[in-house]
Amino acid sequence: MPWGLVRVCQCLWLVAGLSWAEAATLTPNEAALYEAAKKEGEVTWYVGQFATDVAQQFGKNFTERYPGVKVNVYRATGQVVFQRLSQDMKAGVRQCDLFSSTDIGHSVYLKAQGQYLRYKPENAAGLIPAFQNIDPDGYYHTTQVNTVTILYNTDKVKPEEAPRKWTDLLDPKWKNKISLGHPGFSGTAGTWVLMMRELYGAGYMEKLAKNNPQAGRSLNDTITMLNAAERVVAAGPTATALRSIAKGNPMAIVYPEDGAVLQISVSAIVKDAPHPNAAKLFFEYLLSREHSVALAETYYELLRPDVDPAPGAKPMREFKIVQPTIEAIVKGIPEIKELWRDTIGN
Amino acid sequence: MRMTPPDSAGTTTIVPRVETRPDGATTWMRSFEPAMLLWLLLIAILAFLVLSPMLRLVFASFEDRVTGAFTLANYAEAYGRPRYVQALFNSLALGASVAVIATLFAVPIAWAISRTDMPAKGFIRMVVLGAFIMPPYLGAVAWMLLAGPNSGWLNRIWIGLTGAETGLFNIYSFTGLAFVIAVYSYPYIFVFTNAALDLVSSEMEDAANILGAGTWRTTLNITLPLVFPAILGGIIVVFLEAISLFGTPALLALPARFNVVTTQLWQFFEFPVKVETAAAYSMPLLFITIGLFGLQKLILARKGFVALTGKGGERRLIRLGPWRWVMFAYCMFIGALSVFGPVIVLAQAAFARAWGRGFSWANLTLRNFEYLLFEHDSARQSIVNSFTYAGATAFIAIGLALCIAYIVNRRLVPWGGVLAFMCMAPFVIPGIVLAIGFYAAYAPPPLALSGTATIMILAFATRFLPIAYANSAAGIRSINPEMEEAVRILGGGRLLAIRRVVAPLLKKSLVGGWILVFIPATRELSAAIFLAGPHNRVMSVLLYDLSEEGNFEVLSAFGGLLLVATLIVVAIGFRAIGRDFMLRGN
Helix, strand or coil: CCHHHHHHHHHHHHHHHCCHHHHHHCCHHHHHHHHHHHHHCEEEEEECCCCHHHHHHHHHHHHHHCCCCEEEEEECCHHHHHHHHHHHHHHCCCCCCEEECCCHHHHHHHHHCCCEECCCCHHHHHCCHHHCCCCCCCCCEEEEEEEEEEEEECCCCCHHHCCCCHHHHHCHHHCCCEEECCCCCCHHHHHHHHHHHHHHCCHHHHHHHHCCCEECCCCCHHHHHHHCCCCCEEEEEHHHHHHHHHCCCCEEEECCCCCEEEEEEEEEEECCCCCHHHHHHHHHHHCCHHHHHHHHHCCCCCCCCCCCCCCCCCCHHHCCEECCCHHHHHHHHHHHHHHHHHHCCC | CCCCCCCCCCCCCCCCHHHHCCCCHHHHHHHHHHHHHHHHHHHHHHHHHHHHHHHHHHHHHCECCCCCCECCHHHHHHHCCHHHHHHHHHHHHHHHHHHHHHHHHHHHHHHHHHHECCCCHHHHHHHHHHHHHCCHHHHHHHHHHHHCCCCCHHHHHHHHHHCCCCCCCCCCCHHHHHHHHHHHHHHHHHHHHHHHHCCCCCHHHHHHHHCCCCHHHHHHHHHHHHCHHHHHHHHHHHHHHHHHCCHHHHHHHHHHCCCCHHHHHHHHCCCCCCHHHHHHHHHHHHHHHHHHHHHHHHHHHCHHHCCCCCCCCCCCCECCCCHHHHHHHHHHHHHHHHHHHHHHHHHHHHCECCHHHCCCHHHECCHHHHHHHHHCCCHHHHHHHHHHHHHHHHHHHHHHHHHHHHHHHCCCCCCHHHHHHHHHHHHHCCHHHHHHHHHHHHCCCCCCCCCCHHHHHHHHHHHCHHHHHHHHHHHHHCCCHHHHHHHHHCCCCHHHHHHHHHHHHHHHHHHHHHHHHHHHHHHCCCCHHHHCCCCCCCHHHHHHHHHCCCCHHHHHHHHHHHHHHHHHHHHHHHHHHCCCCCCCCC
C-alpha cells in the first residue's frame, strides 16, 4: 500500500473515534502515543489528588477524548495510594501506570529509588511558570494545585464570629467544633500540619489537641462533617468546599490572614508501568488545556494561564499564600505524622 | 460465621464401625493407591493454605527487613513505643467490654425464647438473625448516623426535646465502639446459649420451685448456671471477634483518636511497609486466641456441668404473666438497637440527597444508586468480585472440607486426625493475622499474588475452612457407612458409592454449608483489606475506601446493595434447607 493511502486510512480510522476537528488537532507525538495507547487499551491511575467522583470524571473525559483507552481509577488518600504502590513494589507486582499522590516526598523518594520513568510531557511547557520544572530532571510534573483554608458552616457560625486566621482555631470557643484531615492518610492534611508547625511551632498541635478536633481520614471528610453540622469549622480543601458551596450547601471559606496553605502535587509514570504509552498519553492529557478547563469547573487551582477560573473561585494572586519547601516536606511529613499521633492521637 | 456449640446433641447416627470395616492387608491395598495419593495431595493443599502462611508469619517476625537475617528488632519495634503497647491494652479492654455488653443483650433473649411463653418468638429470632447478617462495619456506619455527637439522629432528637447544648451520645468514643461491636456480635452468645437452654429439662427448675424459689431465683441460680459453659463459649467467641475486628474500629476509633491492635497493624502497612513488625505485633492476638480456646476446652472438660444429656425430660415453658410483655419489650429494644434503627437511617441516607436534611420528598433521590451502579468506576466490579470470590471460596472450602471429612470419618488413611486438625486450625487465627501471613507468604515473588483474585479467594477459603469442615463432618457422620458398603459389596467402586449414595444424601447439608461460607465471605473485611489492590477490591474494601471521604449517602446506598444481596442468599438458604439454618445450634 502506498504511503499516502496508509495515512488516509489512519486518518479515517481516527475519525471513526474522534470528531474531525479533534483529530485534526492531534500533535504528531499525541497521535503516535494514542496509536500505541489504543493497543494497551487501558491505564491504571493511583490517585490521591482529587475527590473520588472528580477523579473518575477526569478518567471518563480522557476516554471520551481518546476512545479505546480506559482509565482504571484507584482513588484513596495520598498516603494510602503510596502505601498501595509500595506494597506492589515490595511484592514485585506491576499494576500502577501513573502515580498521583498529594505528598511530593513520595515522588522525591521514588525517583531516588529509580522507580520512575522519565517522561517530560509536551504540555508541561504550557503550565504557569511557577508550577513548571518542579523536578529539574523532569521525572515528575505538577498535576494538581490546591489550598487549605478555613471553612465553616454558615447555619451554625455567623461570618463575624468565624476564625480569621489559623491561630483562631486554638480559641477554646471552638472546643469540640473543629474538623480536620489525618496526616497519616491525607498528604494535603500533612502539608497543612507541617505549615502550622513551621509558623507556630509544635505547640500549635498540642494546643489544638485541647480543642478536641475530630479527624477524618481524607481532608474531603471535613466537608461532609461541616455539611452534616457534626462540626462547624474546619481546615479543609478549598476546591471541594467551592464545589459544595456551588451545590447550595451552607458553607463559607475564610482565606486566612496568616496565609492559605498552598500545596503543589505532582504525578509521574512508574517504571515498568504495564501500559507506558497510555500512561504518557494520560499524563499529556492531565497537563492539556482541555483538562485545565475541566479542572477549573471543579474549582481546583488552574495549572495553565490560558484558562479562566470558575465563577466564585478566588484567583490565587488575590489572597495570601504560605507554602512549605519541597525539602521541608520530604523531611517534615514523616515527623509530623508522628507528632500528630503523639499529640492528637491515633 | 456459624459456631458449633459445645453441647450439641448430635444429629449423628453413630454406628459401631468395627463390624462394617473389613480389615487386613487387602483392604489396605485396595484403598491405598488412590487414597494415599489423595492424602498427600490434601496435606499439601492444607500446608499451602494453613501451615505455610502461619510459619511465614512467625519467621517474618524474626527477620531483618532488608537482609532477612535473624533479629529480635521487630519485637523491639513492635512493643518499644508506649502508643503501640497502649493499643494492645485498648484491644483487651475492648474485648472485655464487648463481652459484657453482648452477654447482657444475648442471654435474656435466649432465655426468653427458649424457656418462657414470651410472645412473637419467631419474630424475635428473625431479628437476631438480622443482627447476625448485618456486616459490622455497615452497622458502624449506621450508628455514626444515629449517634454522631452533634448530627446523629438520636442526639438531634434529644437536643430538640430538651433544648440541651450538646447531644447525649458520642459514638466516636471507646464506649461507643464497644457498644457498636456488641450490638452486632451478641448473636454468637445467643446461638450458644439458646441451643444449650433448649436441652435443659424442667425437672431441676421444678425442684427449685418446689423448694420455694421463684422464677427469677430459679433462673439465676439453676437454669443459667447449667448452661454456663455454653455462655462462656459464646463470650470467648465474642471477645475474639471484638479484638480481631478491623472495620468498626477503623471507622469509629480513628475519629475518636485512639488505637487498637488491628488499626495499629494497619499502620505498620503504611510506608515503609513493615510486614515484619506487623508479624511480631500480631503474635499476642494469635496467642490470646489459642489460649482462650484452650481455656474453654479445659473448662468444658470438667464434666461436672453436664446436666444436658440430650435426652428427653419434660420441658415446660415458664409462664411469665405480665412480665412476658416486659421481656418482649426488652427483645424489641435490642432489635431496635441492632436492626430497626440502623436499617431505617441507612435507608434514609441511601435515598437522600443529603441525609442531614431528614425525611422529605424533596430530599428523596435514586442518584446514589445511579452513581454507584452506572458511574462509579469500581463499584460494579467490586460487586462482581465479592460474589464470584465468595462463590469460589465456598466451593473450594466445601470441596476440600468434604474430601477431608469423608476420608477422616471413613478412616481411609492413617493420620486422618492431622488433616482434621489442620482444617480446624484457622479457627484460632484472627482474620487480620491470617491476611498478614498470606501477604508475607504469597504476595512477594515467586508467586507474586499481590492484588490478585487468587490470593483473596485462597485467604477466604482458609479463613472459612473450619465452618466448612464442621458442616461437612457433621453431614458425613450422619450417613451410615453401611450404605456405601452395600454398593461396594455389589461391585461398585468407592467413587460410585460417593457419587450415587453419599452425594445425594449430603445435598442438603452441602447447600447449607456452602451458604454458611458464602455469606461471611461476601462481607469479609479484616483479611481483604490487606490483600486488596485496585483490581481485586471487594465490596467491603470499597465500602471502607468510600468511607474515607465520609460520603454517607453513597456509603449507605452501597451498604444497602450488599445487605439486599445477602438477604437474597439467606432467603434461598431458607427455601432450600429451612428457616433458622444460620442460628441452628448444631
